[in-house]
Amino acid sequence: MTTRSARREVPRRGRDRRAESLPAGPGRPWFGADAPRVAVIGGGIAGLAAATGLAERGVRVTLLERREQLGGRLAGWADTLSDGSPVTMSRGFHAFFRQYYNLRGLLRRADPSLAMLRGLPDYPLLGRDGTRDSFRHVPRTPPLSALGFAALSPSFGLRELAGLDAAAALPLLDVRVPEVYARLDGVSAADFLDRVRFPERARHLAFEVFSRSFFVDPAELSAAELALMFHIYFLGSSEGLLFDVPDEPYPQALWNPLAAYLTRLGVELRTGTEVERVQPAGGGRHRVSAGRETVPVDAVVLALDTGGLRHLAAASPDLADARWRHRVAGLRTAPPFLVSRLWLDRPVDAGRPGFLGTSGYGPLDNVSVLERWEGEAARRSARTGGSVVELHAYATTPGCDRKAEQLRLTQELAKVYPETRDALVVDRRDLWFEDCPHFPVGGYADRPTVSTPDPSVVVAGDLVRTGLPVALMERAATSGFLASNALLQRWGVRGQHLWTVPDRGRSALLRGLARLGDR
Numbered sequence: 001m002t003t004r005s006a007r008r009e010v011p012r013r014g015r016d017r018r019a020e021s022l023p024a025g026p027g028r029p030w031f032g033a034d035a036p037r038v039a040v041i042g043g044g045i046a047g048l049a050a051a052t053g054l055a056e057r058g059v060r061v062t063l064l065e066r067r068e069q070l071g072g073r074l075a076g077w078a079d080t081l082s083d084g085s086p087v088t089m090s091r092g093f094h095a096f097f098r099q100y101y102n103l104r105g106l107l108r109r110a111d112p113s114l115a116m117l118r119g120l121p122d123y124p125l126l127g128r129d130g131t132r133d134s135f136r137h138v139p140r141t142p143p144l145s146a147l148g149f150a151a152l153s154p155s156f157g158l159r160e161l162a163g164l165d166a167a168a169a170l171p172l173l174d175v176r177v178p179e180v181y182a183r184l185d186g187v188s189a190a191d192f193l194d195r196v197r198f199p200e201r202a203r204h205l206a207f208e209v210f211s212r213s214f215f216v217d218p219a220e221l222s223a224a225e226l227a228l229m230f231h232i233y234f235l236g237s238s239e240g241l242l243f244d245v246p247d248e249p250y251p252q253a254l255w256n257p258l259a260a261y262l263t264r265l266g267v268e269l270r271t272g273t274e275v276e277r278v279q280p281a282g283g284g285r286h287r288v289s290a291g292r293e294t295v296p297v298d299a300v301v302l303a304l305d306t307g308g309l310r311h312l313a314a315a316s317p318d319l320a321d322a323r324w325r326h327r328v329a330g331l332r333t334a335p336p337f338l339v340s341r342l343w344l345d346r347p348v349d350a351g352r353p354g355f356l357g358t359s360g361y362g363p364l365d366n367v368s369v370l371e372r373w374e375g376e377a378a379r380r381s382a383r384t385g386g387s388v389v390e391l392h393a394y395a396t397t398p399g400c401d402r403k404a405e406q407l408r409l410t411q412e413l414a415k416v417y418p419e420t421r422d423a424l425v426v427d428r429r430d431l432w433f434e435d436c437p438h439f440p441v442g443g444y445a446d447r448p449t450v451s452t453p454d455p456s457v458v459v460a461g462d463l464v465r466t467g468l469p470v471a472l473m474e475r476a477a478t479s480g481f482l483a484s485n486a487l488l489q490r491w492g493v494r495g496q497h498l499w500t501v502p503d504r505g506r507s508a509l510l511r512g513l514a515r516l517g518d519r
């Protein structure tokens with residue numbers, strides 16, 4: 001997969017010398033007057049990456065997005081608070097890790113130095129018993145990252161470490177992608193951690209950092225996804241565990257500049273346009289129907305979220321083939337999650353971090369203090385003296401009493417940050433969504449891949465099986481570029497050069513240790 005010559009040609013995207021380079025396939029650099037027309041359906045990260053990859057090679061791209069805004073799950077929209085002030089609302093906090101090479105590559109198109117991202121100095125994790133873990137002093141290079149984390153963590157005492165079943169944990173030392181799925185996809189994350197005898201007190205760490213990000217109970221998550229996350233952040237990459245966040249709301253920082261870049265490349269951006277059907281039109285072409293309009297295209301990128309893809313496949317009886325549509329029909333979303341944003345009349349204590357992971361506080365998974373990193377919130381805070389606080393609850397119980405859950409989040413906040421107990425909530429927004437993919441135990445084989453049985457239909461998104469060590473936003477970006485590469489390759493045009501963290505354990509020592517487990 002890695003070629004030395006390609007490494008010389010294309011500058012590395014991060015600090016990790018062992019990052020894998022995925023050279024673009026060969027071909028002419030650019031379409032001429034013969035440029036095909038492609039519909040990209042979905043304007044989240046995956047659709048934006050696919051549109052970028054294609055438009056940069058001269059493809060005529062129409063991007064169709066159901067919502068009024070680009071960005072998908074990171075979209076932002078204008079809102080007005082009860083005190084009359086305009087704000088940008090979104091689902092809020094997302095961690096832009098430094099190993100997200102292809103996502104960063106996408107954002108660099110509009111902001112070459114990534115000036116809109118700023119690093120958070122730390123993100124402590126607070127347990128109900130008062131334990132507080134931190135990532136600030138954890139070394140970046142494996143295996144020191146994992147060892148340093150364990151040594152610095154109050155959740156990993158000597159007793160806990162001695163209690164680990166080292167043999168059961170060996171697969172974590174050499175996570176190979178995609179082989180890890182053959183090995184661990186049939187086991188749940190919870191059972192795997194039981195097997196490893198992962199210390200009870202430290203579990204929240206694994207869950208806060210990894211599996212909770214999948215919006216699902218660990219008993220229902222494939223252990224392969226957990227191992228993959230462990231690899232990406234701890235043992236597989238030397239980019240470290242800290243991350244960046246945009247310094248303004250998503251539209252201003254990310255999507256408006258990227259939309260301007262795409263428009264300059266000739267991409268037609270149609271927001272507020274829900275695609276209802278995709279039909280083959282003979283000769284490998286397709287008709288994409290949205291409302292009364294039908295767009296004829298040479299190829300289609302399906303960059304929808306799980307529910308959107310399921311819906312579109314069900315409404316498009318000739319799309320790909322019956323087996324593919326049947327597998328798409330079986331895809332599931334993770335349970336609903338809640339994002340509550342509170343505008344308070346007073347500040348939280350000065351020492352509160354920008355982001356805090358929590359464990360043991362009922363449904364509350366994390367607390368962000370937005371004015372610590374987002375310009376719009378900081379300006380409001382300077383003007384009013386109040387804080388803008390955001391609370392996330394992932395993996396709530398389907399059918400739960402939503403009002404009660406919202407109230408509960410605020411009550412838990414008062415336990416975590418007692419100074420908020422007497423604060424007046426000037427206004428609040430509570431957002432419920434259910435559109436993150438669920439990666440169930442044993443479900444890997446049924447996930448869509450980038451290619452489909454129809455070579456002119458490709459799929460992108462964080463639900464897609466890429467065979468690469470990527471997840472979440474980086475999976476969305478990488479799959480978007482892979483989808484554009486697949487089409488470009490078919491047309492004999494050069495694709496985009498991509499990067500990932502190494503696709504196997506990075507040191508001979510760790511690989512050797514992992515092999516002990518195979519005996």
Ligand SMILES: Cc1cc2nc3c(=O)[nH]c(=O)nc-3n(C[C@H](O)[C@H](O)[C@H](O)COP(=O)(O)OP(=O)(O)OC[C@H]3O[C@@H](n4cnc5c(N)ncnc54)[C@H](O)[C@@H]3O)c2cc1C
Nearest residue numbers: 042044045046066072073094095275305308461462472473
């Ligand atoms: C609260 C929250 C916190 C998160 N935190 C992190 C984090 O810290 N780090 C991280 O890496 N990831 C995080 N994620 C995950 C991340 O948001 C996703 O992995 C990523 O945004 C997925 O991008 P996507 O393009 O695959 O899908 P989406 O963003 O869902 O885009 C799909 C798009 O398709 C559109 N669509 C659907 N149907 C149609 C149709 N018929 N016609 C036209 N358009 C359609 C949708 O409107 C949507 O805009 C978080 C997610 C949430 C919700």
